[in-house]
Amino acid sequence: MRALVLREFGGPLLMEDVPVPDYGADDVLIRVKACAVDQFDLTIRDGKWPTARTPIILGHEIAGEVSAVGANVTNFVIGDRVTSTLYLTCGHCRYCLSGRETICANFKGYIGIHTPGAYAEFTTVPAVNLVRLPESISFSVGSVLANAVGTPYHAFTKRARIQPGEKVIITGAGGGVGVHAIQLARLMGAFVMAVDIGAEKLEQARALGADLVFDGSSGDFSNTAREWTSGLGADVILELVGTATFESSIKSLARGGRMVIVGSHTGTALNVSPQAMIANEWEIMGSRNCSKQELAEVVALVGGGKIQPVVSGVFALEQAEDLHKRLRERNIVGRVVLEPS
């Protein structure tokens, strides 16, 4: 099969003819119809993920057709349209059993790092990770659901527990996760202030339903947030940025507010006064991707037209280098997808 292989960290993605990957008794072989590309691919490629090893085939956001099934797999057949969750989990610890498998106690790694990824014509995934895609969802849209839609879905429904009428700030709102976070917060009946940098991203945020947009290049957004909330502050803040916005976010948080940290690409230093946390009963928490059940719920929302995934471009495998360059420059709105076969 054709695959883009990374032979050394920091090196080029090489188009090679490699064997179709082996699949185990509990696995499914998938003909990859779409693989979304994201910042995590760059992290791995640059050698900044400690457990990654070369040679490696990147690609963890997968949609495709079932091409073969392992001996123990009874719930999928050849030709099924599927997408996948992102992690390799044990399926039997207390977290897996309670629908919180993204914090599995026996976490076994990542699809696309610890299994061969989907920058290739075929990839393998444990059957337990797969969710069916209805015909109404294209493969390119299907490939972005687990990460770009599932991540804010889990953050808002299970972690922040957004209530109708609440005011929500989203930092990094023009990125792949942010554009879907805006739609989800609106769907849950919240008002949204979107923070990002650059006219194109802010226009997109407004078009997706943000009630207020703020250009982060003009600095601290907390005064604007306080005005927007009649001085009360935001009930919920979704942090997709990190140190560059943490201080503004904390200053914008209402009494009783919840701040959910999902991304920190600008740095991880977070300075919060325990006294302020106590006095305001702030909840400051992390959120990690989504469970398979949540992915199934996202598939239902998208299939039913409640959320419109933003896929801003679909490209051939050969164009992955160019996409990585654009990702590095952060000049992509929404998500971009490769079509390996």
Ligand SMILES: [Zn+2]
């Ligand atoms: Zn587990």
